[in-house]
Amino acid sequence: MAERNPPFRCIISRSSLFCMLAIATFLFLFSWLSVLRSTSRPHFVDHSSLPNSKLFAVVEDGNSQPRNQDNIQPSIPKMSVSVDYEEEGPQVKELMKYNQNKVVLKVFMYDLSPEFHFGLLNWKPEGGSVWPDIKTKIPDYPGGLNLQHSIEYWLTLDLLSSTFPDSKGGRSAVRVHNSSEADVIFVPFFSSVSYNRYSRLQPHEKKNRNQLLQEKLVKFLTAQEEWKRSGGHDHIIMAHHPNSLLDARMMLWPAMFILADFGRYPPNIANVEKDVIAPYKHIIKTFVNDSSGFDDRQTLLYFQGAIYRKDGGFVRQELFYLLKDEKDVHFAFGSVSGDGINIASKGMHSSKFCLNIAGDTPSSNRLFDAIASHCVPVIISDEIELPYEDVLDYSEFCVFVRTSDAVQKNFLIKLIRSIKKEEWTQKWKRLKEIEKFFEFQYPSQEDDAVQMIWQAVARKVPSVRLKLHKSKRFSRHKGSRRKFNAITVPRNFG
Numbered sequence: 001m002a003e004r005n006p007p008f009r010c011i012i013s014r015s016s017l018f019c020m021l022a023i024a025t026f027l028f029l030f031s032w033l034s035v036l037r038s039t040s041r042p043h044f045v046d047h048s049s050l051p052n053s054k055l056f057a058v059v060e061d062g063n064s065q066p067r068n069q070d071n072i073q074p075s076i077p078k079m080s081v082s083v084d085y086e087e088e089g090p091q092v093k094e095l096m097k098y099n100q101n102k103v104v105l106k107v108f109m110y111d112l113s114p115e116f117h118f119g120l121l122n123w124k125p126e127g128g129s130v131w132p133d134i135k136t137k138i139p140d141y142p143g144g145l146n147l148q149h150s151i152e153y154w155l156t157l158d159l160l161s162s163t164f165p166d167s168k169g170g171r172s173a174v175r176v177h178n179s180s181e182a183d184v185i186f187v188p189f190f191s192s193v194s195y196n197r198y199s200r201l202q203p204h205e206k207k208n209r210n211q212l213l214q215e216k217l218v219k220f221l222t223a224q225e226e227w228k229r230s231g232g233h234d235h236i237i238m239a240h241h242p243n244s245l246l247d248a249r250m251m252l253w254p255a256m257f258i259l260a261d262f263g264r265y266p267p268n269i270a271n272v273e274k275d276v277i278a279p280y281k282h283i284i285k286t287f288v289n290d291s292s293g294f295d296d297r298q299t300l301l302y303f304q305g306a307i308y309r310k311d312g313g314f315v316r317q318e319l320f321y322l323l324k325d326e327k328d329v330h331f332a333f334g335s336v337s338g339d340g341i342n343i344a345s346k347g348m349h350s351s352k353f354c355l356n357i358a359g360d361t362p363s364s365n366r367l368f369d370a371i372a373s374h375c376v377p378v379i380i381s382d383e384i385e386l387p388y389e390d391v392l393d394y395s396e397f398c399v400f401v402r403t404s405d406a407v408q409k410n411f412l413i414k415l416i417r418s419i420k421k422e423e424w425t426q427k428w429k430r431l432k433e434i435e436k437f438f439e440f441q442y443p444s445q446e447d448d449a450v451q452m453i454w455q456a457v458a459r460k461v462p463s464v465r466l467k468l469h470k471s472k473r474f475s476r477h478k479g480s481r482r483k484f485n486a487i488t489v490p491r492n493f494g
């Protein structure tokens with residue numbers, strides 16, 4: 001008798017007809033609700049996985065008021081978060097963009113002796129200062145082909161000027177004088193000019209000046225507090241010329257290198273996870289106010305470069321034999337310098353496509369010459385690593401061809417002739433948009449090569465921090481001492 005469930009009570013009641021009607025209505029309503037719920041569930045799932053979908057936000061807004069009896073639905077709280085996010089979407093994006101531009105890398109720069117930097121440019125220190133007074137006069141970097149590896153000069157100048165009161169916006173790095181407050185530690189060694197100018201042995205010398213400087217640098221760095229506390233992981237060392245830092249690189253490998261490519265590095269010394277690829281400074285003149293469209297550029301394909309005897313030389317010769325009889329192809333050997341720069345500038349400015357073939361290293365300044373000329377680069381270099389490729393899609397303005405394909409008869413020329421005016425013009429327009437990312441200058445401008453390199457360094461900082469923090473895990477105690485206070489729990493927790 002204790003079980004007095006509703007149906008039983010109904011049967012013994014007098015108006016059983018009414019009771020059955022009530023049950024039927026209840027069952028109908030119940031099944032209708034389940035149908036509603038099961039059809040709306042996929043929407044919830046879709047919505048939470050696609051927070052940007054405006055459609056679902058509208059649907060949910062419309063439904064949220066009448067369907068308040070559905071508040072047991074577990075995905076409702078999640079959903080309202082998504083709706084909020086959707087509404088704030090554009091602002092959040094704006095904020096992120098703002099922050100991206102405003103988060104400034106804090107860089108501590110060693111006051112290295114001038115023999116490592118401006119001294120190599122024949123600057124003489126005055127009044128005991130390590131650095132030239134760049135407000136009055138900026139020492140010149142040697143010209144010609146030296147300039148292609150001059151990142152060391154532009155980055156250092158940018159840091160030196162970063163604390164000037166009239167320092168412009170759009171800055172991605174600022175010099176700090178307290179290394180404990182820095183994100184990274186910058187080593188201002190002009191290693192490329194040191195290699196280019198001082199790696200010849202003088203009479204009666206056992207070691208050239210470039211080698212001696214590297215030895216001195218390793219000794220200096222490994223003795224610094226900053227190096228010891230990080231093991232060098234947060235240090236930035238520039239070695240843009242493939243042969244620069246040849247001796248010291250083996251000792252300084254924990255640092256983040258700024259390089260042209262990894263061609264002459266063992267992968268444990270330098271790799272794309274740890275290091276930053278920087279562009280060459282282009283040698284060809286920038287094509288200012290370029291309005292020369294597809295039809296104005298008479299040469300279809302342009303190549304000017306040296307023949308190397310190593311691997312890359314083979315591909316260059318193969319391509320030469322494949323292309324030499326094509327009328328609208330310019331293919332010439334010889335490196336560009338002196339008046340050749342003017343001739344090559346004219347050549348690249350009047351060509352639709354410019355070839356970049358791996359030489360004895362995977363990279364070369366030709367790619368950056370092509371970009372400055374708005375001549376669509378055709379890249380034949382399987383091992384090439386490109387600057388800022390994590391934020392820049394090169395396929396929008398370049399054509400990539402595998403070496404094994406390029407050396408097949410007619411493959412390359414067919415491919416290039418198949419790219420018609422419309423597609424070419426898109427790439428050309430994109431080239432004009434992105435060329436500033438490859439422009440080195442002082443003072444540096446927003447999003448030019450200098451700032452883009454700093455930003456690339458900044459994107460590596462979290463992984464540097466991860467390494468540092470991991471290395472600290474057991475640094476407090478020697479041996480396997482068990483000590484719980486090594487793990488500190490915040491006192492105000494709960």
Ligand SMILES: *[C@@H]1O[C@H](CO)[C@@H](O)[C@H](O)[C@H]1NC(C)=O
Nearest residue numbers: 108176177178179180181182
């Ligand atoms: C450098 O910064 C650290 C951390 O902020 C601080 O503890 C230290 O006192 C600073 N050193 C100097 C000389 O200001």
Ligand SMILES: *[C@@H]1O[C@H](CO)[C@@H](O)[C@H](O)[C@H]1NC(C)=O
Nearest residue numbers: 285286287288289290291292
């Ligand atoms: C490019 O165009 C601008 C604006 O029309 C003009 O001021 C400038 O002198 C031009 N530069 C060259 C090199 O033609």
